[in-house]
């Protein structure tokens with residue numbers, strides 16, 4: 644269906660603020676809607692998974708931000724946090740099913756290691772890509788959805 648990515652991000656941000664009050668969230672969007680043909684529930688699942696990770700895998704007080712922009716043929720959503728980061732050696736594997744960086748610690752938090760595998764398959768189903776950059780103090784997941792799906 645047709646939906647506004649900006650509105651979807653704002654809804655996910657509202658839910659995050661209600662559920663994760665100990666992680667301050669900043670939202671950055673342009674003033675115009677970014678209307679795309681997309682599956683609202685699945686894109687919401689992508690946003691919720693990335694935002695949950697930014698809270699669950701970082702200490703309380705860690706800043707989280709989400710942005711939407713339109714750039715060089717794609718709609719871009721970025722979810723960033725100022726947490727400890729993902730070691731370079733693990734970055735390629737975090738999208739694999741059941742992969743968790745620190746299994747002992749992650750077990751306490753009850754994660755199964757499926758979230759990012761689901762994110763990647765849902766993004767690909769939309770013809771998009773998801774990539775990760777991370778260093779201590781800054782982790783960013785960038786989701787790109789083709790602007791060919793933009794509705795004028």
Ligand code: ATP
Nearest residue numbers: 696697700728737743744745754755756757758759
């Ligand atoms: P699930 O999402 O299934 O509940 P999970 O969060 O452990 O479990 P993924 O979302 O697939 O699984 O993430 C895989 C691993 O990547 C996590 O276990 C964690 O080690 C690491 N990770 C993901 N996001 C972050 C982040 N923002 N900061 C630090 N580590 C992260």
Ligand code: MG
Nearest residue numbers: 696754758759
């Ligand atoms: Mg997760």
